[in-house]
Amino acid sequence: MEWAKSNNERTPRGEARYRDPANNFNTWSGRGRRPAWLLAYINQGRSLEDFKIPRPRKARSQG
Known part of the structure; x- marks a missing residue:
């Protein structure tokens, strides 16, 4: 049996930029x-x- 995601289980969009x-x-x-x-x-x-x-x-590539 497959379960549908509810609105309470939405995954956040985008990467976190601010933290408490x-x-x-x-x-x-x-x-x-x-x-x-x-x-x-x-x-x-x-x-x-x-x-x-x-x-x-990000490290620069040497070369």
Whole structure:
């Protein structure tokens, strides 16, 4: 038997770009509405850049 996915089980689209420092499971890709946890921080005076996930730099190929 095959089960259909419900709306509650949607997979997130896009890669996470922002992370909640208090709960690593709270992430946001930067698309769509800002999540409640992020809005709460911004309303406290924090900057969006405070939550940006650092991206590793890609190594250049030698040659």
